[in-house]
Amino acid sequence: MLNIGIIGAGRIGKLHAQNIVAYHRNVKIAAISDLFYKNLSEWANGLGIENLTGDYKDILNDPMIDAILICSPTDTHAQISIEAAKAGKHIFCEKPIDMDPDRIKEVLNCVKEAGVVFQVGFNRRFDKNFRGAYESVREGKIGKVHVVKITSRDPEPPTPEYIQVSGGLFMDMTIHDFDMARYLSGSEVIQVYATGDTLVDKSIADLGDIDTAAVVLKFENGAIGIIDNSRKAVYGYDQRIEVFGSEGCITVSNEINSLAVLSDKNGVLSEKPKYFFLERYKESFINEIGEFIDCILHNKKPPVNGVDGLISVLIAQAAKKSLQSGKAETVYL
Known part of the structure; x- marks a missing residue:
C-alpha cells in the first residue's frame, strides 16, 4: 500500500x-x-x-x-x-x-x-487526444514537423485576487501551451515573440497583466509554433491543436458533451465545447496521478520531470520579456 x-x-x-x-x-x-x-x-x-x-x-x-x-x-x-x-x-x-x-x-x-521521483503537473500530456497526436508525430506519420498551432482560451477570466498571485498570463495559462508545444514538436524552443493586450477586462491591465495574447515560437529543429490565448471565450473552454508536417497534418478539436448535430432549415447546430478545464481534462488528471504512482512503484522516470517544469518557466519569462520589448527574445536553456 x-x-x-x-x-x-x-x-x-x-x-x-x-x-x-x-x-x-x-x-x-x-x-x-x-x-x-x-x-x-x-x-x-x-x-x-x-x-x-x-x-x-x-x-x-x-x-x-x-x-x-x-x-x-x-x-x-x-x-x-x-x-x-x-x-x-x-x-x-x-x-x-x-x-x-x-x-x-x-x-x-x-x-x-x-x-x-519528482513529477510536474502538466496534465495535458496525459489527455488521450493530445497523446494520440503526439504518438502520430513521433511515429513519423506526418513527416517532418513544420508548424505547431495551439489555441487555448478560458471561458471566464480568473478573479483579480488570483491574477495578482498568478505570475501573469504567460506563467499561469500559456505555460501549459509552452509545454505542449515542446511535447508535440519534439524540439526545444529557442526564440519567442509575444504580443498581447487587455481586450476582455481592462481591470486586468491595472494589475499589470494581459488577457489576450499571440505567441510565435521558433524551435531548434526549424519548426514554427503559434499560440493564441484569451481569458474569455463566450462559447466555452476552447482547446485545440494542429501539427502540420511535410507528409500530413493532425488536429485535435474541442471535446463536446454530445456528438448529436441538428440540421434543419435554420442551419446546423451542435454542442458547445465543454465549459471548464475540470470537465475537459478529467481523464488527464486521473492519468497523470496514475503515472506518478506507477513511477514510484516500479522505479521509473516520470514522463514530466523537473527539467520540463524549468524549461516552461524559461519560455514564459522570454515571452514576458518579448511583450515588454516588442522584439523576439532568445530562450536560454
Whole structure:
C-alpha cells in the first residue's frame, strides 16, 4: 500500500484526492494539510480520509507517508519540494515549481540528491487526444514537423485576487501551451515573440497583466509554433491543436458533451465545447496521478520531470520579456 499526503486542499487538491479514492487501487491518502483544514471534515470523511492538519510539516515528518502531492499556492511549491525531498518523499508538484529559474534549479538539485521521483503537473500530456497526436508525430506519420498551432482560451477570466498571485498570463495559462508545444514538436524552443493586450477586462491591465495574447515560437529543429490565448471565450473552454508536417497534418478539436448535430432549415447546430478545464481534462488528471504512482512503484522516470517544469518557466519569462520589448527574445536553456 502506497501512502500519499496531499498538501493544499483547494480546487485541484480536492480533485486529486477524489480521483485517488475513486480510481487508484493500492493507494491510501494518509493525510491532508490545509490552512483551512477545519472546514474540510465533512468532505474528507466522505472520502474516508481521517487525518487532517493545518501544518504540512506533519505530513513531511510522518515516516509512514511515501509520497506527497503539492497543491498549495505557487509561492510555496519550491520550499515544500525542497523539504519533501530532504524528507525522502516522492513528489508530485503542480505547475509552476517556482517563478524563479534559480530557485527551480535548487529544487532539482535537492531532488537529484535525494533520489526521489519528482513529477510536474502538466496534465495535458496525459489527455488521450493530445497523446494520440503526439504518438502520430513521433511515429513519423506526418513527416517532418513544420508548424505547431495551439489555441487555448478560458471561458471566464480568473478573479483579480488570483491574477495578482498568478505570475501573469504567460506563467499561469500559456505555460501549459509552452509545454505542449515542446511535447508535440519534439524540439526545444529557442526564440519567442509575444504580443498581447487587455481586450476582455481592462481591470486586468491595472494589475499589470494581459488577457489576450499571440505567441510565435521558433524551435531548434526549424519548426514554427503559434499560440493564441484569451481569458474569455463566450462559447466555452476552447482547446485545440494542429501539427502540420511535410507528409500530413493532425488536429485535435474541442471535446463536446454530445456528438448529436441538428440540421434543419435554420442551419446546423451542435454542442458547445465543454465549459471548464475540470470537465475537459478529467481523464488527464486521473492519468497523470496514475503515472506518478506507477513511477514510484516500479522505479521509473516520470514522463514530466523537473527539467520540463524549468524549461516552461524559461519560455514564459522570454515571452514576458518579448511583450515588454516588442522584439523576439532568445530562450536560454
